[in-house]
Amino acid sequence: METELSRQLGVEHAIFGFTPFPAVAAAISRAGGLGVLGAVRYTAPEDLKRDLDWMQDHTDGMPYGLDVVMPAKKVEGVTEADVEAMIPEGHRRFVADTLARHGVPGLAEGEASGWRITGWMEEVARNQLDVAFDYPVKLLANALGPPPADVVARAHDRGILVAALAGSAKHARRHAEAGIDVVVAQGCEAGGHTGEIASMVLTPEVVDAVAPVPVLAAGGIGSGEQIAAGLALGAQGVWLGSLWLTTTEASLGSRALTEKLLAASSGDTVRSRALTGKPARQLRTAWTDAWDDPAGPGTLPMPLQGLLVAEAVSRIQRYEVGPLLGTPVGQIVGRMNTERSVREVFDDLTLGFERAVDRINRIAGRSEP
Amino acid sequence: METELSRQLGVEHAIFGFTPFPAVAAAISRAGGLGVLGAVRYTAPEDLKRDLDWMQDHTDGMPYGLDVVMPAKKVEGVTEADVEAMIPEGHRRFVADTLARHGVPGLAEGEASGWRITGWMEEVARNQLDVAFDYPVKLLANALGPPPADVVARAHDRGILVAALAGSAKHARRHAEAGIDVVVAQGCEAGGHTGEIASMVLTPEVVDAVAPVPVLAAGGIGSGEQIAAGLALGAQGVWLGSLWLTTTEASLGSRALTEKLLAASSGDTVRSRALTGKPARQLRTAWTDAWDDPAGPGTLPMPLQGLLVAEAVSRIQRYEVGPLLGTPVGQIVGRMNTERSVREVFDDLTLGFERAVDRINRIAGRSEP
Numbered sequence: 001m002e003t004e005l006s007r008q009l010g011v012e013h014a015i016f017g018f019t020p021f022p023a024v025a026a027a028i029s030r031a032g033g034l035g036v037l038g039a040v041r042y043t044a045p046e047d048l049k050r051d052l053d054w055m056q057d058h059t060d061g062m063p064y065g066l067d068v069v070m071p072a073k074k075v076e077g078v079t080e081a082d083v084e085a086m087i088p089e090g091h092r093r094f095v096a097d098t099l100a101r102h103g104v105p106g107l108a109e110g111e112a113s114g115w116r117i118t119g120w121m122e123e124v125a126r127n128q129l130d131v132a133f134d135y136p137v138k139l140l141a142n143a144l145g146p147p148p149a150d151v152v153a154r155a156h157d158r159g160i161l162v163a164a165l166a167g168s169a170k171h172a173r174r175h176a177e178a179g180i181d182v183v184v185a186q187g188c189e190a191g192g193h194t195g196e197i198a199s200m201v202l203t204p205e206v207v208d209a210v211a212p213v214p215v216l217a218a219g220g221i222g223s224g225e226q227i228a229a230g231l232a233l234g235a236q237g238v239w240l241g242s243l244w245l246t247t248t249e250a251s252l253g254s255r256a257l258t259e260k261l262l263a264a265s266s267g268d269t270v271r272s273r274a275l276t277g278k279p280a281r282q283l284r285t286a287w288t289d290a291w292d293d294p295a296g297p298g299t300l301p302m303p304l305q306g307l308l309v310a311e312a313v314s315r316i317q318r319y320e321v322g323p324l325l326g327t328p329v330g331q332i333v334g335r336m337n338t339e340r341s342v343r344e345v346f347d348d349l350t351l352g353f354e355r356a357v358d359r360i361n362r363i364a365g366r367s368e369p
Numbered sequence: 370m371e372t373e374l375s376r377q378l379g380v381e382h383a384i385f386g387f388t389p390f391p392a393v394a395a396a397i398s399r400a401g402g403l404g405v406l407g408a409v410r411y412t413a414p415e416d417l418k419r420d421l422d423w424m425q426d427h428t429d430g431m432p433y434g435l436d437v438v439m440p441a442k443k444v445e446g447v448t449e450a451d452v453e454a455m456i457p458e459g460h461r462r463f464v465a466d467t468l469a470r471h472g473v474p475g476l477a478e479g480e481a482s483g484w485r486i487t488g489w490m491e492e493v494a495r496n497q498l499d500v501a502f503d504y505p506v507k508l509l510a511n512a513l514g515p516p517p518a519d520v521v522a523r524a525h526d527r528g529i530l531v532a533a534l535a536g537s538a539k540h541a542r543r544h545a546e547a548g549i550d551v552v553v554a555q556g557c558e559a560g561g562h563t564g565e566i567a568s569m570v571l572t573p574e575v576v577d578a579v580a581p582v583p584v585l586a587a588g589g590i591g592s593g594e595q596i597a598a599g600l601a602l603g604a605q606g607v608w609l610g611s612l613w614l615t616t617t618e619a620s621l622g623s624r625a626l627t628e629k630l631l632a633a634s635s636g637d638t639v640r641s642r643a644l645t646g647k648p649a650r651q652l653r654t655a656w657t658d659a660w661d662d663p664a665g666p667g668t669l670p671m672p673l674q675g676l677l678v679a680e681a682v683s684r685i686q687r688y689e690v691g692p693l694l695g696t697p698v699g700q701i702v703g704r705m706n707t708e709r710s711v712r713e714v715f716d717d718l719t720l721g722f723e724r725a726v727d728r729i730n731r732i733a734g735r736s737e738p
Contacts, residue, residue, distance in 0.1 A: 003732055014732070168636060169703075188557075189567035197635050198558035198567040200589030200598060201700040205635060220569030229569060229598035231732055232725045266566050266574060267537060294663050331570040334538075356601045357733045363372055363383070363600055364726045 001227070001353055003236040005182065005214040009034055009138050009161065010063050013350060014237030015227065016184075016216055017342075018067055018141070022051045023249040026058040027342035032350075036065035036141055045127045052135045065139030065163075066132050070125040070147045080307065087300065087308050094297050095312050098290050104321050107314060122148075129154070139163055139182070143193065145171065146178035163216070167195025167202070169209040176210040183210050184239045187219025191242040191330035193280045194219065194271060199230065207234035222332035224352020228360065242330040247342045256320040257327060258339070266334030275313070275328065277305030283326035283333070287316065370596070370722055372605040374551065374583040378403055378507050378530065379432050382719060383606030384596065385553075385585055386711075387436055387510070391420045392618040395427040396711035401719075405434035405510055414496045421504045434508030434532075435501050439494040439516045449676065456669065456677050463666050464681050467659050473690050476683060491517075498523070508532055508551070512562065514540065515547035532585070536564025536571070538578040545579040552579050553608045556588025560611040560699035562649045563588065563640060568599065576603035591701035593721020597729065611699040616711045625689040626696060627708070635703030644682070644697065646674030652695035652702070656685065 006014035012032035019025050025035030037055065042048035055064055129151060132140070140147070140155050141163040147155075155162050156179075163182035166172035172183045185206035186192075187199030197205070199219040207215045217230030218239035230238045244250055246261050260283065270284040274291035277299055282288060291299050299305045316324045340348075375383035381401035388394050394404030406424065411417035424433055498520060501509070509516070509524045510532040516524075524531050525548075532551035535541035541552045554575035555561075556568030566574070568588040576584045586599030587608035599607045613619055615630050629652065639653040643660035646668055651657060660668050668674045685693045709717075 001732055002734060169634075187567060187569065189570050195636075197700055198556060198569065198589050200556065200568045200595060201558050201635050201703065204592060204594055205703060220567050223573060225573055225602050226569060228601035228729060232597035232601055232729055233594050234728075265538075266570050267564075331566055334570065334574060354733065357729055357735065359603075360597060360601055360726055360729060361735075363370055364723065365371060366726065366730075 001231075001350065003214070003231075005216075005236040006034075013346075014231070015346070015349060016065070016139075016237055016239045017244055018239060018241040019244045019250070021244075021250050022054050022058075023251070024244045024247055024342055025064055026055055027247075027249050028244070028346065029059045029062040029064045031343050031346035032062075033346060034063060034065055034139060035059070036067050036139060038067045039125075039128045039132070040067075040069045040143075042128060043124060045131045048128055048131050052132065056135065063136075063138040065141060066128075066137045067141040067143060068125045068128055068132075068147070069143045070122055070151065071144050083303055083307050087304055088297075091297050091300060091308055094290075095308060098287070098324075099312055099315065102286065102321055102324055104312075104315050104324065105319055107311070107318060111314075111318065126151075133158060133160075141165070141182075141184065146175045146180050149178070152179050165193075165218070166206060167193075168197060169202075169205040171195075172206040172215075173209045176213045180213065182214050182216060184216045184218050185235070186239075187217075188271065189281070189331040190219030191269075191281050191333075192328040193276070193278055195279075196271075200233070203230060203233035203235055219330060220332055222335045224349045224354070225356040226332075227349060227353045228356035232360075242332050243336060243345060244342065245327070245329060246336045246339050247345055248339055249342050252327070254317055254320050254325065256322060257317070257325055260322075260325060261327070261329060261333055262337055262339065264329075264333045264336075266331040269329060269331055269333060273299035273305060275306065275309065277302035280328055281330055282328045285326040286323040287326060370600075370719065372583070372600075374585075374605040375403075382715075383600070384715070384718060385434070385508075385606055385608045386613055387608060387610040388613045388619070390613075390619050391423050391427075392620070393613045393616055393711055394433055395424055396616075396618050397613070397715065398428045398431040398433045400712050400715035401431075402715060403432060403434055403508060404428070405436050405508060407436045408494075408497045408501070409436075409438045409512075411497060412493060414500045417497055417500045421501065425504065432505075432507040434510060435497075435506045436510040436512060437494045437497055437501075437516070438512045439491055439520065440513050452672055452676050456673055457666075460666050460669060460677055463659075464677060467656070467693075468681055468684065471655065471690055471693055473681075473684050473693065474688055476680070476687060480683075480687065495520075502527060502529075510534070510551075510553065515544045515549050518547070521548050534562075534587070535575060536562075537566060538571075538574040540564075541575040541584075542578045545582045549582065551583050551585060553585045553587050554604070555608075556586075557640065558650070558700040559588030560638075560650050560702075561697040562645070562647055564648075565640075569602070572599060572602035572604055588699060589701055591704045593718045593723070594725040595701075596718060596722045597725035601729075611701050612705060612714060613711065614696070614698060615705045615708050616714055617708055618711050621696070623686055623689050623694065625691060626686070626694050629691075629694060630696070630698060630702055631706055631708065633698075633702045633705075635700045638698060638700055638702060642668035642674060644675065644678065646671035649697055650699055651697045654695040655692040656695060 001013040015033035017028035020038040025037040028035035161181040164175040165184045214236035216239040217235035222243040272288040370382040384402035386397035389407040394406040397404035530550040533544040534553045583605035585608040586604035591612045641657040
């Protein structure tokens with residue numbers, strides 16, 4: 001499965017796998033795709049350094065990428081405490097009440113709240129990049145539009161391609177104008193932050209909008225047939241995130257959450273602002289229902305919502321409180337019904353792709369070579 | 370573009386075109402697809418008879434289909450007056466106020482309200498079928514799940530295949546169990562009534578759920594590349610509705626509405642209950658905003674909402690009141706930027722399909738035959 005972009009990056013298959021887990025990213029790269037490690041949870045540069053060292057040792061020299069979260073707009077001199085102070089008391093009470101109603105215990109002393117707003121701040125992302133630029137990263141992706149111009153320039157100096165996610169043709173065009181090398185067209189069926197346009201419509205729109213900049217199709221892709229569809233729509237590759245969450249190499253940290261993902265159907269996700277303040281697709285839970293309930297206080301804008309719920313989310317995960325337990329995931333969760341190794345999943349993708357190409361050739365009346 | 374299903378129906382290309390306009394349906398059939406005429410607006414059987422006679426004269430002997438709207442659940446002995454009586458006065462006031470705020474004039478005496486609830490009632494659909502079964506209809510589609518068992522049997526006696534729309538694998542399975550011959554998997558990006566699952570995810574789910582029953586991919590399809598994607602996902606054909614609305618053969622009855630469709634982008638639709646009480650994708654307008662506003666009275670369940678707004682919708686269309694003027698249409702509206710004949714649109718689809726097959730073969734490293 002070769003495109004101009006996959007050749008440029010030196011990968012066998014134009015399959016890009018986004019994951020927060022080094023073991024998954026390395027396995028994707030070893031299998032012949034491009035593993036892209038999500039960096040948002042590394043608030044301490046030394047932790048990222050440790051895991052990139054590990055990646056170096058476990059990718060057999062195959063290329064890999066890094067995904068950071070740099071806000072497009074710089075917020076100067078704002079600290080976490082400043083943001084904390086902007087959260088209304090009523091919202092804090094709503095969090096406490098919702099947790100109490102479900103009997104969620106508090107964290108023990110010394111148990112840090114996992115996800116912090118700091119991972120979303122430019123300074124943290126810049127520290128991550130200072131570390132990452134010492135490693136032979138091939139692709140630098142940014143989840144929140146194009147990174148600042150100086151970061152793009154630094155990446156290009158090192159021969160690193162820069163990718164940015166887009167949920168609309170308009171955003172994609174803006175990314176291309178900012179000198180981005182790859183646009184990830186993220187359909188509404190995708191996990192995490194998404195727009196409202198489905199991949200079937202979005203992918204070709206973005207391809208047309210930014211040509212000749214290469215586009216990756218993201219959202220709803222978890223089989224070789226879906227890869228063939230994404231490529232038929234004009235993409236130069238596919239970007240898969242959710243699918244790896246139930247691989248044996250993933251470490252979600254909660255058996256109950258893994259079981260929930262394995263049992264979920266495609267209708268069990270919701271596009272909600274509950275997690276960050278921006279619409280992100282995730283498992284639908286009593287937690288998202290509470291935030292999406294018109295009778296409740298509603299969500300706060302990013303980054304307030306993320307900071308408001310950070311500790312609560314940690315507690316829900318730490319104590320595996322079933323009805324509230326969720327995670328960002330796309331509609332493809334309906335197909336994630338067994339735990340398999342990254343290698344098995346990957347081989348299934350490439351085999352399914354060949355099957356889909358055979359079928360489409362039969363429909364087109366092309367004799368098979 | 371040939372599948373088992375297209376061969377069975379005797380059409381050259383596995384492209385199914387749904388449209389309320391006989392001129393469009395006939396042109397699709399003449400171009401080599403299967404034109405499927407929507408019957409919901411024919412409340413008088415003689416009008417349907419007139420248009421089917423016209424179809425006979427204008428399809429050059431090529432096959433065509435009919436789409437009816439038969440509710441899955443039979444409501445015995447309920448008249449339009451009974452339903453009228455169930456509409457709260459506050460909702461009637463909201464309609465009147467919203468129209469007044471936009472200065473929408475009343476209809477002149479004798480100007481009938483166009484869309485009526487009657488078209489959705491089983492008796493009307495049965496009268497339509499009594500007419501239709503005298504014509505060589507090849508496919509009978511139902512928008513609201515499987516038609517009653519006796520209707521399916523009557524169709525089968527005449528060698529007519531029966532199709533039903535489904536927005537989830539669960540519904541599709543139910544349709545297959547009811548003896549349906551074809552399932553139309555309608556993704557959330559489609560115009561009209563839709564579920565929440567995008568075509569990329571829904572199509573293969575439905576294919577797996579009902580195999581060996583053939584599936585048509587619907588939602589988000591308006592180019593040959595998108596047809597290739599739908600077929601790569603395992604469909605035996607594609608079902609396109611929105612795309613024909615801006616063909617020269619279509620008669621929307623409002624120049625302003627045609628202009629609005631031509632100008633709309635993929636982000637200008639919304640899945641709203643404003644039209645019928647069930648979620649249906651349509652142009653986002655001040656009218657849908659009013660109904661979706663949490664500060665308003667909200668929509669009524671089907672069939673009350675449809676009856677409540679029928680006259681208002683007629684007035685908005687009759688007087689082409691810009692901000693309120695809408696129509697069911699899918700996200701593909703973003704690609705409907707020029708008025709062309711059905712033939713031109715159709716040729717573009719088949720050419721684009723061949724281009725997509727060429728490209729996917731290059732990516733798969735298959736030598737072109």
